[in-house]
Amino acid sequence: MAKEEVKEVAPDITCQEVAQWASAYLEEHVGDERKHQITVHLAICAGCETYMKQIAIVRDTVGLLPKWDEQPSDAHRLRQAFVAWVHRSPSGK
């Protein structure tokens, strides 16, 4: 029993695992122990550090992609529907 507990403490984490956990790590969705393992690994592994950075760049860039600046094709009808609803319903909260 005690042996198993010892085994569980900080086994080595591979690059493949770090890469797999990258998004969960960036979003703080990993347990403390795994977080520690990954943090330690990133400090000594250039490949994983690069990978982690690239995932972060992708995350941020995707959020900044130009949005389709668009309106519904039938915006007028929607407005009318809204106005009709306002008139139908007892106004105010």
Next chain:
Amino acid sequence: MNVDTSLVTKSTHYLSGADRISVPCRIPTEGNRDNVLLARLRQGDEGAFAELVTRHHSALIRMAMGHVANREVAEEVVQDTWIAVIEGLERFEGRSSLRTWIFGILIHKAKDRGVREKRHVTFSSFEAVSDEGDEVIDPSRFHQTGEWAGHWALPPQPWDDQTPEKLLASQQAVNAMNRAIESLPQTLREVLTLRDIEGVEAKEVCEILKITETNLYVRLHRARERVRQTVETYMAGGSSAV
């Protein structure tokens, strides 16, 4: 919302930039802003309705397109969604955020429409991506055996001083990323759209899509990895000599 802290401590020139950029783009108060809108909507404020539509329309189209055959049908589904939102405003109880509620209506309508129109296609594309399995990243990039098993055989090459801003300055890169996002399977595209493009909080994404947080991160990472591969290919092509 301090998503970046662990990376910030490793501070590099990119990360300081990311820190600066990610603040406005993540819009952490989106849900709250919606709730302010809700009060105005209920008072019959037309401007508030226009604002709501402007804010969410393109994301709704993007979400709808994963379920239906084409853009025209997606437009119709979104239009129907807005009508349903108007008609449901009175009944909306605010147990979820306004945005969660709207996206919930959209997904319901889009799935329904998709099932009616192209039943088998929709279902197969749903089943196509499993949350199980380890191969998020091409396994051939890692040593499979020996002392270095599980370590990079082909590590990613640093993108030098690439930042979101620099990537976005290249129309080619933007097009490539958009194409990569469009070609994602629906289950991956919807998490990327909600979480990374719209900046919806993880918990709310799970609520909208009715998935667990673990599933969310698995899918999100698969989606990001595919986009990363696209950028990687773009970078390799851009630097001509190899």
